[in-house]
Structures are given as C-alpha cells and as structure tokens.
Amino acid sequence: MAEAQQDGIIRRKIAASQALMAEGSPGADRGWRIALARAARDMLALPLEVTSLALHRRSLAEVLELPPPQALIAVLQGPAEGLGLLVLSPPALAAMIEAQTLGKVSGLALAARKPTRTDAAMVAPTLDAALDGLEQSLAQEADLQWAGGFRYASFLDDPRPLGLVLEDIDYRVMTAELSLGLGARQGSVLLVLPAEGKGARPMQALPGPPDAAQAGLAFAQALGAQIEQTSCVLDAVVARVSLPLAQVLGLQIGEVIGLPRASIERVKFETMDGLPLAEGRLGQNRGMRAIRLNAGAPRAVATDPDAESSTALAALPEPMRQTA
Known part of the structure; x- marks a missing residue:
C-alpha cells in the first residue's frame, strides 16, 4: 500500500x-x-x-x-x-x-x-x-x-x-x-x-551593446594608447649659463663661451617646460653621440614657490642661511 x-x-x-x-x-x-x-x-x-x-x-x-x-x-x-x-x-x-x-x-x-x-x-x-x-x-x-x-x-x-x-x-x-x-x-x-533533426544549426547570438562601464573603460584604453603614440620632444642639457643681456646681444660668430659646470658624466634629459626626467653619461654609439642613462633619477623640479625657497635655502652653506 x-x-x-x-x-x-x-x-x-x-x-x-x-x-x-x-x-x-x-x-x-x-x-x-x-x-x-x-x-x-x-x-x-x-x-x-x-x-x-x-x-x-x-x-x-x-x-x-x-x-x-x-x-x-x-x-x-x-x-x-x-x-x-x-x-x-x-x-x-x-x-x-x-x-x-x-x-x-x-x-x-x-x-x-x-x-x-x-x-x-x-x-x-x-x-x-x-x-x-x-x-x-x-x-x-x-x-x-x-x-x-x-x-x-x-x-x-x-x-x-x-x-x-x-x-x-x-x-x-x-x-x-x-x-x-x-x-x-x-x-x-x-x-x-x-526526433533527430537534420536542419540548420542555430545562429550565434550577436554581442549586445556594451554597458556604460565597459564603454568608459574601452574609451580610456583607446585614449591611453593614442596618447602613448604621441611624439614627445626631450632636450639633452649639458650645461646652463647665465650671461648679461648686453653680452648676449653682442655675441659674434666664432666667439667662445665657457661652460664651467659642464660635465659629460651628468647630461640631463628635460621636457620642453624644463622638467627633468633622467640623467646620463655622454658617449658614442655606432659613430653617433649617445647618452647612457644612469640608475638614479634626477630630483623633480618643485612648482610650489614655498618649496622652491626651501630648496634654495637648503642648498646654501650653513653660515649664509637666514631664516625669518
């Protein structure tokens, strides 16, 4: 039962x-x-x-x-x-x-x-x-x-x-x-x-439109790839000198300008606005001038006026430092 x-x-x-x-x-x-x-x-x-x-x-x-x-x-x-x-x-x-x-x-x-x-x-x-x-x-x-x-x-x-x-x-x-x-x-x-059909196979479903998050991520990736392919101009700086304006206006072809602080051991790579990116040593490679980058990165340029003052003050010898 x-x-x-x-x-x-x-x-x-x-x-x-x-x-x-x-x-x-x-x-x-x-x-x-x-x-x-x-x-x-x-x-x-x-x-x-x-x-x-x-x-x-x-x-x-x-x-x-x-x-x-x-x-x-x-x-x-x-x-x-x-x-x-x-x-x-x-x-x-x-x-x-x-x-x-x-x-x-x-x-x-x-x-x-x-x-x-x-x-x-x-x-x-x-x-x-x-x-x-x-x-x-x-x-x-x-x-x-x-x-x-x-x-x-x-x-x-x-x-x-x-x-x-x-x-x-x-x-x-x-x-x-x-x-x-x-x-x-x-x-x-x-x-x-x-029961055992011999008809056509079903079509694959087309992918749907991406959601907002996926679309934003795809746009960011595409924009990043485009920016990374943009040309960037760097300046290799051996030395910098300061001259009076009158002397600069009177420069002639063949005149020699001394570079007292120049060193082939410390050539700086800078952006067009003066931001230091790297340092290296000047040399040659396959008959052309070349720079071998050093492991140490250069100190970034400070953009805050207070930070610039502090940096300049720290660079002075101890007897010449003055504080407010």
Missing part, C-alpha cells in the same frame, strides 16, 4: 515537472505556442489561445495512434527529405474554415465529415505561417535542428497510409490544446517531427 502511494506521488511529480517545462521553458514548445497564435491572427483574423501544450517523444507505432477521427492530416516536408505531420482536430479545422468563409467562428455543432482537398488548400497558408514563425523563433535555439525547415507538402484524410509514409524512427510530438474564436470552439493541433 505504501509503495503504491509512493509510486503515485513520484508519477505526479514527474507529470507536474513535464507540464511546467511545456508551459514556460524556452525552445520549440514555447515558440510553437506563439507561432500558432500569430499565424491565426495574421492570416485568419482568428483569436487563438493555446490553453496547454505538451512535448513528448514517441515511436512510429505510437504516432499512428495519435490522430483523432476525421482529422485533417497535413504531411510536412523538411530538411534532408525528412517528413513530419501537422494534425488538425475537426473543431480546429472548422474554426479556421469558418473564419475565412463566415468571418467568425459559429460554435454550432459539427456535422461528421472527412476533410477535403479544399479544406487543406484553405488552411495550408496558415499552417506554413505557423511553421515559419516557429523557425524564426528558434533562430538561436538548439531546437532549430529538429523543429525548423518544415513546410506543408500534402494532406491525408485517413491515417491508415501513415505507416507507409513515415520512417520507422522516433518522433517529437507537440500537442497543443486550443481555444478558438474567444472560446467558441475547443480543438487541438498535433505537430509530429523526426
């Missing part, structure tokens, strides 16, 4: 999880729900609601038992000459025909009859629109390989030849329960496709 109850609980949990997946999981089942409603709206101006949808895997023998009596069986052709089925129950077929002939779904009791070629011709564009919508919704989904690429090829009014038409393989079956014409009729649609 306890084992039977436990088995029943497990079965209910499995059924509930399957129903939940069919109702809201992404993929062919959700895409088919939307594609059916849009095709009925756009092609027939017919309100169609999928009240429930289930996705199962079935053998050929099981598929042959699925079509309801007097249903329209549309044979579908897909990738690699694969064949599938789209089965409309009599109420679903009647609602689609009435939407085109009467402009509305009557809801009257249906007379028992077999579907005709005229019925198939009238609903075929809507079926193709639904299949196309399903394919488009799966452009980036793995289910595209088995659910994409199928279109209407022909119809059967009797399920008995299906055993000769379809391959003896496993099939994926999506069963959609429908409410048509705002509840005027209740019907069903079966979509039966080969």
Whole structure:
C-alpha cells in the first residue's frame, strides 16, 4: 500500500515537472505556442489561445495512434527529405474554415465529415505561417535542428497510409490544446517531427551593446594608447649659463663661451617646460653621440614657490642661511 502511494506521488511529480517545462521553458514548445497564435491572427483574423501544450517523444507505432477521427492530416516536408505531420482536430479545422468563409467562428455543432482537398488548400497558408514563425523563433535555439525547415507538402484524410509514409524512427510530438474564436470552439493541433533533426544549426547570438562601464573603460584604453603614440620632444642639457643681456646681444660668430659646470658624466634629459626626467653619461654609439642613462633619477623640479625657497635655502652653506 505504501509503495503504491509512493509510486503515485513520484508519477505526479514527474507529470507536474513535464507540464511546467511545456508551459514556460524556452525552445520549440514555447515558440510553437506563439507561432500558432500569430499565424491565426495574421492570416485568419482568428483569436487563438493555446490553453496547454505538451512535448513528448514517441515511436512510429505510437504516432499512428495519435490522430483523432476525421482529422485533417497535413504531411510536412523538411530538411534532408525528412517528413513530419501537422494534425488538425475537426473543431480546429472548422474554426479556421469558418473564419475565412463566415468571418467568425459559429460554435454550432459539427456535422461528421472527412476533410477535403479544399479544406487543406484553405488552411495550408496558415499552417506554413505557423511553421515559419516557429523557425524564426528558434533562430538561436538548439531546437532549430529538429523543429525548423518544415513546410506543408500534402494532406491525408485517413491515417491508415501513415505507416507507409513515415520512417520507422522516433518522433517529437507537440500537442497543443486550443481555444478558438474567444472560446467558441475547443480543438487541438498535433505537430509530429523526426526526433533527430537534420536542419540548420542555430545562429550565434550577436554581442549586445556594451554597458556604460565597459564603454568608459574601452574609451580610456583607446585614449591611453593614442596618447602613448604621441611624439614627445626631450632636450639633452649639458650645461646652463647665465650671461648679461648686453653680452648676449653682442655675441659674434666664432666667439667662445665657457661652460664651467659642464660635465659629460651628468647630461640631463628635460621636457620642453624644463622638467627633468633622467640623467646620463655622454658617449658614442655606432659613430653617433649617445647618452647612457644612469640608475638614479634626477630630483623633480618643485612648482610650489614655498618649496622652491626651501630648496634654495637648503642648498646654501650653513653660515649664509637666514631664516625669518
């Protein structure tokens, strides 16, 4: 008794999880729900609601038992000459025909009859629109390989030849329960496709636009790379001298100017605004003047006037220092 109850609980949990997946999981089942409603709206101006949808895997023998009596069986052709089925129950077929002939779904009791070629011709564009919508919704989904690429090829009014038409393989079956014409009729649609699809692979998703943080970081990196490639002029300074303005104005070609503090051991690299960057020793390299940089960095130029005064005061001999 306890084992039977436990088995029943497990079965209910499995059924509930399957129903939940069919109702809201992404993929062919959700895409088919939307594609059916849009095709009925756009092609027939017919309100169609999928009240429930289930996705199962079935053998050929099981598929042959699925079509309801007097249903329209549309044979579908897909990738690699694969064949599938789209089965409309009599109420679903009647609602689609009435939407085109009467402009509305009557809801009257249906007379028992077999579907005709005229019925198939009238609903075929809507079926193709639904299949196309399903394919488009799966452009980036793995289910595209088995659910994409199928279109209407022909119809059967009797399920008995299906055993000769379809391959003896496993099939994926999506069963959609429908409410048509705002509840005027209740019907069903079966979509039966080969389980191992041979269709196109899904496209890779394009990268979305970067967020503000990523865009700011990318801009900063690009700007930094551009700045680092900018030319920078450096002056190699051997010595500096101060001369009276009158002497400078009287300089002549050939005149010799003494550089008492010049030293080839201490040549400074400075920026155009006089900021020292490095020191080195003057020499030669491959016949050209060259400077070998020293390990020690030069003292940075102070820009604060108070700092400059303190630096100059510290450089004076002790007897000459004066403080306020």
